[in-house]
Amino acid sequence: MSRIAVIGGVAAGMSAAARAKRLDPSCEVTVIEKGEYVTYGACGLPYFLEGRMLRAQSLVVYTPDYLREKRGIDVRTGVAAESVSPARREVVLSDGSRLGYDRLIFATGARARTGLPGAAQPHIFTLQTIPQAEAIQAFLQERKPKRAVVVGAGYLGLEAAEALRYNGLEVTVMTRGANVLRRGEPWLTELVAKHIDKFGVPLRLSAEVSAIGSDDVAGEPADIVVLAVGFRPNAELAAEAGVMLGRTGAIAVNDLLETNVPAIYAAGDCAEHLHRVTAQPVYHPLGTSANKMGRIAGANAAGHRERFPGIVGTGIVGIFGLGIGVTGLSAAMARDAGFDAVAARIEAPSRAMYMGGRPATVELVADRRSGRLLGATVVGEQDTAGRINTAATALTARLTVEEFAQLDLAYAPPFATVWDPLLIAAQQLLKDL
Amino acid sequence: MSRIAVIGGVAAGMSAAARAKRLDPSCEVTVIEKGEYVTYGACGLPYFLEGRMLRAQSLVVYTPDYLREKRGIDVRTGVAAESVSPARREVVLSDGSRLGYDRLIFATGARARTGLPGAAQPHIFTLQTIPQAEAIQAFLQERKPKRAVVVGAGYLGLEAAEALRYNGLEVTVMTRGANVLRRGEPWLTELVAKHIDKFGVPLRLSAEVSAIGSDDVAGEPADIVVLAVGFRPNAELAAEAGVMLGRTGAIAVNDLLETNVPAIYAAGDCAEHLHRVTAQPVYHPLGTSANKMGRIAGANAAGHRERFPGIVGTGIVGIFGLGIGVTGLSAAMARDAGFDAVAARIEAPSRAMYMGGRPATVELVADRRSGRLLGATVVGEQDTAGRINTAATALTARLTVEEFAQLDLAYAPPFATVWDPLLIAAQQLLKDL
Numbered sequence: 001m002s003r004i005a006v007i008g009g010v011a012a013g014m015s016a017a018a019r020a021k022r023l024d025p026s027c028e029v030t031v032i033e034k035g036e037y038v039t040y041g042a043c044g045l046p047y048f049l050e051g052r053m054l055r056a057q058s059l060v061v062y063t064p065d066y067l068r069e070k071r072g073i074d075v076r077t078g079v080a081a082e083s084v085s086p087a088r089r090e091v092v093l094s095d096g097s098r099l100g101y102d103r104l105i106f107a108t109g110a111r112a113r114t115g116l117p118g119a120a121q122p123h124i125f126t127l128q129t130i131p132q133a134e135a136i137q138a139f140l141q142e143r144k145p146k147r148a149v150v151v152g153a154g155y156l157g158l159e160a161a162e163a164l165r166y167n168g169l170e171v172t173v174m175t176r177g178a179n180v181l182r183r184g185e186p187w188l189t190e191l192v193a194k195h196i197d198k199f200g201v202p203l204r205l206s207a208e209v210s211a212i213g214s215d216d217v218a219g220e221p222a223d224i225v226v227l228a229v230g231f232r233p234n235a236e237l238a239a240e241a242g243v244m245l246g247r248t249g250a251i252a253v254n255d256l257l258e259t260n261v262p263a264i265y266a267a268g269d270c271a272e273h274l275h276r277v278t279a280q281p282v283y284h285p286l287g288t289s290a291n292k293m294g295r296i297a298g299a300n301a302a303g304h305r306e307r308f309p310g311i312v313g314t315g316i317v318g319i320f321g322l323g324i325g326v327t328g329l330s331a332a333m334a335r336d337a338g339f340d341a342v343a344a345r346i347e348a349p350s351r352a353m354y355m356g357g358r359p360a361t362v363e364l365v366a367d368r369r370s371g372r373l374l375g376a377t378v379v380g381e382q383d384t385a386g387r388i389n390t391a392a393t394a395l396t397a398r399l400t401v402e403e404f405a406q407l408d409l410a411y412a413p414p415f416a417t418v419w420d421p422l423l424i425a426a427q428q429l430l431k432d433l
Numbered sequence: 434m435s436r437i438a439v440i441g442g443v444a445a446g447m448s449a450a451a452r453a454k455r456l457d458p459s460c461e462v463t464v465i466e467k468g469e470y471v472t473y474g475a476c477g478l479p480y481f482l483e484g485r486m487l488r489a490q491s492l493v494v495y496t497p498d499y500l501r502e503k504r505g506i507d508v509r510t511g512v513a514a515e516s517v518s519p520a521r522r523e524v525v526l527s528d529g530s531r532l533g534y535d536r537l538i539f540a541t542g543a544r545a546r547t548g549l550p551g552a553a554q555p556h557i558f559t560l561q562t563i564p565q566a567e568a569i570q571a572f573l574q575e576r577k578p579k580r581a582v583v584v585g586a587g588y589l590g591l592e593a594a595e596a597l598r599y600n601g602l603e604v605t606v607m608t609r610g611a612n613v614l615r616r617g618e619p620w621l622t623e624l625v626a627k628h629i630d631k632f633g634v635p636l637r638l639s640a641e642v643s644a645i646g647s648d649d650v651a652g653e654p655a656d657i658v659v660l661a662v663g664f665r666p667n668a669e670l671a672a673e674a675g676v677m678l679g680r681t682g683a684i685a686v687n688d689l690l691e692t693n694v695p696a697i698y699a700a701g702d703c704a705e706h707l708h709r710v711t712a713q714p715v716y717h718p719l720g721t722s723a724n725k726m727g728r729i730a731g732a733n734a735a736g737h738r739e740r741f742p743g744i745v746g747t748g749i750v751g752i753f754g755l756g757i758g759v760t761g762l763s764a765a766m767a768r769d770a771g772f773d774a775v776a777a778r779i780e781a782p783s784r785a786m787y788m789g790g791r792p793a794t795v796e797l798v799a800d801r802r803s804g805r806l807l808g809a810t811v812v813g814e815q816d817t818a819g820r821i822n823t824a825a826t827a828l829t830a831r832l833t834v835e836e837f838a839q840l841d842l843a844y845a846p847p848f849a850t851v852w853d854p855l856l857i858a859a860q861q862l863l864k865d866l
Contacts, residue, residue, distance in 0.1 A: 389842045393826040399826075408825050
């Protein structure tokens with residue numbers, strides 16, 4: 001019998017706790033969560049704001065009571081871990097109590113960046129937790145703001161912009177960067193800008209946002225501001241306990257999700273992720289890898305030896321019906337990583353035109369030296385997730401473009417064209433390799 | 434300068450001709466097509482019947498005139514190849530003329546099986562060519578049949594049933610086999626039967642169809658009958674010329690798509706396909722591989738050396754909004770092929786429920802000895818093609834289930850769930866491996 005302590009009870013933390021307990025029911029598993037809710041799907045919060053569900057709490061999968069009673073996991077909410085002593089194998093909690101452990105899992109997640117002067121004003125929000133989403137909703141209902149600025153053009157910024165627009169506000173998306181999604185893809189930025197503009201949402205690039213005013217951001221009038229400028233790993237508690245951080249500032253882990261400190265694991269948004277295309281650690285906080293890492297950290301804390309092979313940087317975001325999927329490296333990222341990057345981009349119907357096929361844009365990136373596929377970006381109103389997943393699988397398997405171009409992909413008129421846009425892009429890329 | 438003759442001008446043939454001419458414009462490329470049309474998308478014919486387009490001819494991509502004038506390909510329609518003499522490197526045509534060649538490509542396609550007594554009656558149809566589809570449409574308009582029987586529950590049978598139903602007929606699908614899609618999957622058969630029954634189309638399995646009556650098929654009243662009981666390769670002409678056929682009855686080719694006879698290639702539905710999961714030749718006639726093989730045979734006939742790596746048996750069919758995707762081996766097929774097959778099947782929402790996610794059913798099949806993924810079947814109203822393509826890519830790369838379960842797949846609520854149904858199925862399968 002061993003004691004497993006998990007700090008953080010959202011995606012990685014609760015996945016870890018549940019898996020450890022399932023694999024070894026004799027473990028005493030305790031989860032410390034400083035918030036009120038555990039196991040909630042934070043990715044659904046923009047859709048709560050959009051009005052897809054009445055209560056943000058419906059994103060909660062399990063209540064602490066359920067987890068305690070049905071799963072035998074000691075879930076403690078509303079209490080924070082104040083410090084960790086690896087020497088004593090003990091966590092000191094904010095209520096003054098101490099929690100001993102044999103294995104400890106950091107699943108402390110990330111927090112939205114807010115480091116801008118003026119960010120503490122009451123009309124400035126982030127959108128990461130249930131209470132934050134509820135606060136935005138209450139502000140919308142009570143104060144009836146008319147003009148919104150979303151700072152940041154990443155996944156969350158775009159989703160927040162859509163949600164605010166659906167609430168009837170005038171919305172501007174503003175980013176300090178030159179591009180959406182931080183991938184250095186001007187063509188993608190242009191495509192997205194054109195699309196969201198049709199829905200009345202302008203995209204303002206390279207904005208000099210140095211502070212947030214009381215009724216404007218960089219000259220853009222704003223009754224409400226949502227900050228979506230990225231996340232910072234909650235790694236301080238671990239660092240203070242002697243756990244090594246990587247160059248990204250997140251907790252460094254090996255493929256068993258062990259940290260440098262014996263008996264301490266880390267999983268999810270507080271930890272680094274091995275990028276399988278570059279073989280470098282990156283910080284790429286997403287719910288998908290948080291859940292996968294949680295399960296593995298939980299298994300290993302319970303005495304198993306499972307390996308997390310890393311990520312390929314897959315992501316997707318929808319805005320006003322347009323899907324934007326990415327995996328691996330963009331051309332710019334590939335060049336930065338030292339590859340001799342070649343890219344090809346095509347537009348082709350996603351399905352047979354007579355079945356209502358809409359255009360899909362596919363850019364594929366490859367390494368000229370090895371011929372290996374390095375990344376893909378797919379944009380379209382149909383089938384975007386499936387195409388990006390196909391490319392992600394190819395990246396995982398390190399396929400060359402030549403191999404990729406011969407993939408036996410499905411075709412029938414309601415679903416694709418006889419040459420899938422992915423294959424057309426691969427053929428185009430082969431000409432340049 | 435060399436003379437390239439291509440027999441057959443639909444998918445493989447015209448792909449071959451166009452590629453050869455593009456790679457070596459000095460080639461004299463001649464295409465012999467016994468029908469009236471070339472380069473048409475035969476897979477669209479059921480959708481023409483369904484009413485998605487006014488004229489079946491809109492499925493034609495290029496006219497012979499265009500190909501002659503703009504591409505410099507000598508396309509001869511309405512003329513058949515009667516015999517081939519490899520010794521004289523010559524094709525004898527039905528108009529009595531002779532066509533010399535330096536390289537010959539058989540792209541003679543396949544023909545619908547019709548070998549049933551009574552199949553020659555005027556109300557019995559197949560659905561493979563533009564004239565056949567037009568004949569069905571004319572029969573529907575002029576004779577106003579009320580009751581239809583579709584014999585065959587493969588891709589084309591299901592699509593034809595949907596098309597006839599959309600024309601207001603009472604439709605029964607009847608098959609001599611015990612299952613749909615010839616994969617030995619009773620659970621899939623049940624799912625499909627239940628779905629099409631909701632649209633008023635019963636599925637009659639294990640039917641003893643030994644002949645077709647004047648107003649019934651095996652006791653089922655029928656004013657019109659569509660035969661969709663599979664395809665037979667048009668390999669006779671090649672066989673008579675000394676080209677070796679494989680055990681499937683189709684033309685045997687190597688990965689350069691060469692036959693056993695020097696200077697003769699074969700591509701598309703007249704040829705065998707290497708199945709990459711079993712490493713055995715199979716007969717799996719589909720437009721996707723026909724186009725791929727055509728390109729490669731054309732390139733090689735023009736002096737290049739490209740390789741066709743084979744297929745993994747991917748296919749998809751839609752019926753009344755339900756997508757059924759398959760790739761690799763079903764459990765029954767895997768056992769037949771000598772694998773120690775293990776399968777797991779799950780049902781899970783395709784997307785977040787609050788975004789309108791509908792159930793997706795995924796069955797994965799693996800080999801217990803190697804842990805390798807062998808096949809997948811995906812059924813659902815959303816995202817079926819993308820999931821089957823992801824699995825097809827994994828099969829191509831010979832991923833194990835363990836590797837598959839860690840794929841970095843895309844998630845955002847409008848597109849998927851945080852654990853994609855594919856990954857849930859893989860986790861389930863891992864428990865049984």
